[in-house]
Amino acid sequence: SADAASQDRVVRAAVASDLRFAFPEIIELVQEEHPDIDVRVTYGSSGQFMTQILNGAPFDLYLSADQAYPATVVDEGLASEGQLFRYARGRLVVWDPQGTLATPTIDDARNANTIAVANPRHAPYGRAAMEALISSGLLSVLEDRLVFGENVSQTAEFAQSGAADIALIALSLVISGPLANTGTWTEIPQDLFEPLDQGGVVLDEAQDFTAAQSVRDVLLSPRGQEILARYGFED
Amino acid sequence: MDIDALWLTLRLAALTTVILIALAIPIAAWLAFHRRFYTPVLEAIVALPLVLPPTVLGYYLLVALGSQSPLGQWWTSTFGSPLAFSFNGLLIASVISSLPFAVHPLLTAFTSVPTKLLQASTTLGAGWPRTIVKVALPLSRSGLATSAVLAFAHTVGEFGVILMVGGNIPGQTRTLSIDVYDSVQAFDYSSAASTSAFLLVFSLLVLTTTYTLNYRSSVPRQLASSYPQPVTVIQ
Amino acid sequence: MDIDALWLTLRLAALTTVILIALAIPIAAWLAFHRRFYTPVLEAIVALPLVLPPTVLGYYLLVALGSQSPLGQWWTSTFGSPLAFSFNGLLIASVISSLPFAVHPLLTAFTSVPTKLLQASTTLGAGWPRTIVKVALPLSRSGLATSAVLAFAHTVGEFGVILMVGGNIPGQTRTLSIDVYDSVQAFDYSSAASTSAFLLVFSLLVLTTTYTLNYRSSVPRQLASSYPQPVTVIQ
Amino acid sequence: MIIQLHGRRHLLDVDLDIDIEEFTSHVLFGPSGSGKTTLLRVLAGLDPLDEGELRVDGKVWTQGSAIKVPARKRDIGLLFQDHALFPNMSVEENVAYGIPRAKRGDKRGIIQWALTQARAQGFTSRPVASLSGGEAQRIAFARALARQPRMLLLDEPLSALDTPTRESLRNDLRLLIHTSGIPTISVTHDRTEALVLADQVVVLINGTVHQIAHPSTVFEQPADAQVAAAVGVETASAGSIVRRTNGLAEVEVEGARVFAPEPSFSTNGVLVCVRAEDIALAKEQSVTSQRNQLMGVVTRISPHGSLMRVDIDAGWNIASFITRTALDELELRQGSTVVAAFKAPSVHLIPHD
């Protein structure tokens, strides 16, 4: 990144883990449209980002996996209401990493010994997965076969390592990146859980506020939304 | 607070400590008393579990213990239940991840046992095992206590490895430390604070008791009377 | 591999080790040689950072060092840059989280220095500082090496605290262990494996060197010639 | 320097007032386990007292369990019974350790001097672990000496040495103490050592001081039965005074009668002590100045250092040291009849029972 050094417009983005595979393409798009902007990304847990932002973490743009965290950041006075935006809606799938089932459905969970879901207490996909299990009346049956990952990535690792039989995780993880060709999956109907709307915010303290807004604009642009769609998000 | 988690944590920490001490004694004795040119390498290897981030160590352990691994399969076919996401799996994982803390302080203590006393033991006809149990170990009480304390405390506080290998199953593999972690992630700070405070006070009690007992018994009974006053070795 | 992260890790681990050793020597000496009825409590307190899960410890440290805290605000107003999410913040956090590993082995070693030698030193007119530097410390080489090795290895492997306090900012607070963690989260197992392997091999070299030097110099030069053969204390 | 120690510590229970400048060289003499090391440790400030106090020149150094002047400020050179050399240092570093800051300029010279005094040149740069027992003892002595302290406490300084080295070091030590003028308290078990070294001997038995006197007094006129046993008076038996005339006492002891100088005390129960070297042997009784001439039978002949010890049953069991030459001349063997002759002044009476 020899020319990155010559750029002086830096945007430090805290990005939810489920965008890990999609976001690099967004950055390429930013480069194309604003060659002078250098986007530096940190992927991680949305909740942890919020804690850090509340304690002064030097981020300019925060892309969360839900809408509540960015709203809290606004409530705490670190961003203005007007900077809140919604950029995507996540999709939930049932994933069979071994590929023994051609089209694994949520009902196939009945035959699994161990089902991995993200921790519903703090991971948005975990909450959604639990709602889906409740709506389909499976929770009482499966309750003691659930294992809880710290986040969707770890939940996928439970299954990918062979320790869990199936996992309820984000679509974005199984159609792109290293897991793309592993196992089989089917989407869980969106009416089984509250929508996984993902929001973000540009922070007041942003080093280069307009540049951060530019990145947001690229993300929300049709070309940006098209990329997200390819990586398993709805708008 | 979660009584199940407390009970589980206690059982795990106590069992891990007992197993670790049982393992650490022969390992440390061998490293201390059987020096070869490669001994420093082995000493370093024992410290290695520390170098990997716990989650990563946990991932590798999960792969090694999971249902796809030979060990995991053998275990399942022998004992009827899988090793990953079980208490036994947790135990193995925390033994491995706390091994350095158990071995190294004991090794230090063994190294400072005067060689002449070990030689006296051998001229009196004692072999390795007797010499270690009767001479080296009693003279290494302080190292043994440190080993036990560090192993216990680290197991109580460990969560990366345990989360990965255990899957955070309530009542089965959810320890207090995972509980605190969950609370923090879920912004339930009051619950995190009360559980943390409990953990700290409880550990303080256990550790203080260990140190006090160790100190008491390291001063021979008959000499104790000569220490009615505070003992300051150097004025 | 990420050269920035490697360099950062090295700097952090080396500085942490140096600071910890400098802190551990007086603390351990005081605990070992100035025994009072409350000493076991202090010994236990030193072990407490271990009991909290790293993320939780990290959270409390973040709150203590962050922009909302008096310390954080003072630091920012004095040094012009925030403490949290900076290298200095990381350093403070890792010093605190690795403190037990530095203090306890050294404490064990100090405890086994023969009292008579300390007394000999005082009758020869030496006070505390000289006695510790010239007598207790050289006779505790093995404990000192263990302290340094555990502190170093633990800092290299630590990620919970560092992730929380540092925020995983590339080039600033992203250490190798966070890098590995990131790779695992991104299912980039080959990169995780190669970085892990590097970490392991690198640490093995550092630790082996430490132990070898320690062992070499603990055998007085003139005596070394009498150990051309492997040294087995007990046959 | 006046040392006043009145107190208890473990078995030790002493009332001791000595002036270690009047008599520069004190020897602490007593059987194994009598509290000699404990006493030195209390003086050095390494052990507190269970009760009582230690004053030096009127200043309180230790008061009960409180050590008022810490060891490092007492400016004492202590030679530990088990040496306590620093194993992490070379010989030279050990000796240099205690040299006060002010004298560091001439460090090399002081080290050399101390090593020479201790007869320990030649292993300066050796690691301590490679020293033999006797070598270690000499280095420990050099280390205590190199401080040039205001008081030297030597716990069995020569016990690990061979006879010739010990003899010459013993003489050197005496000279050193007197030329340097450093008051010294040495612990020893060895009679010759006490005789050569001491200006004054303190006899410590079972934790209490039994006698403080000139060395020859201690060995020839022990104050009581325990001292007699401790200094190894070969013949010490209970008897009773049957008559006192002209400054002489006639004593009945076992089957025999002997004459002794009339004691100052008035009790008649006594312990009759005669040192074996004061008893001469002859073939026959003769007219000499020797008051006591007892006829007896040789029961045992055994070597004793460079002398021979002859045990005689003369009614009373007595022992005599004679030279090998004399033994040959007298043609003694077990069962021979012999006359044991000794002057009245050689007989020392101690009140008893």
Add this chain to the structure above:
Amino acid sequence: MIIQLHGRRHLLDVDLDIDIEEFTSHVLFGPSGSGKTTLLRVLAGLDPLDEGELRVDGKVWTQGSAIKVPARKRDIGLLFQDHALFPNMSVEENVAYGIPRAKRGDKRGIIQWALTQARAQGFTSRPVASLSGGEAQRIAFARALARQPRMLLLDEPLSALDTPTRESLRNDLRLLIHTSGIPTISVTHDRTEALVLADQVVVLINGTVHQIAHPSTVFEQPADAQVAAAVGVETASAGSIVRRTNGLAEVEVEGARVFAPEPSFSTNGVLVCVRAEDIALAKEQSVTSQRNQLMGVVTRISPHGSLMRVDIDAGWNIASFITRTALDELELRQGSTVVAAFKAPSVHLIPHD
């Protein structure tokens, strides 16, 4: 049991063949730093050899740096010079530690017996840290003994004891060795100890064996100048044989002429040794069987144990031990003229230069 040690270790470099059953009690005698402890450690299997081998009854125990029979299988009771008691055990536990499994049934009895032999009853349940130096030494001895090993190696077993305890323990030890029949090698610096204990003395100087002989031979007829120095022959000066007649040699030594038995060697350069206790003093020359009568002047009078040492310049500087009684009778003081008389057989010649 035949011990054949041919090898080097540090300074030690010996060719030693001894039968420790023929002579049950060996004493290893030599100056400080001569390698005695090293030799015992090699025998016990604690130290390897730098080169060479150790065989016992023909079986290889140590071959160079390889210890073929490990220490714990050698069935040896070793008393360490610095005791090496286990500080974590009581006195009793220390003594019990080495009792073989087979004999554990009578453990209590054996402990009692060993403690009694070591004169160490009375502190059985004490922690080791509270023992005095001499007490620790006796416990260490009891611990080595309680094993009832097939060989005892005692490194200065009595050095920390007071004279009376040492004397009686020394006699007991001799008795013990002979009644139990356990072959023993003891290290000592003390001449009386060697004389009392040894059936045979091995003189080790500077790492090499200089003489193996009966104790009285070693002390009266040292094999060479170093042995003479080590055993502390008080007078040993270079001289030369000027005439040999009738089995007598006339030797010129410094300014004097003395007679000695004609030696078996033919060189004329000799070291003339006379033990101080063989020299009698008289006021005047007289007609006796004593060949050598040298007139001289007293240069120094000093105590030597229970005797007095008188140094005389008779052209040749000689020393004599006499009793205090004799000293008084002769009315000797510094500067007195005196005749030193000694028989020709007391003069021992050693080839020299």
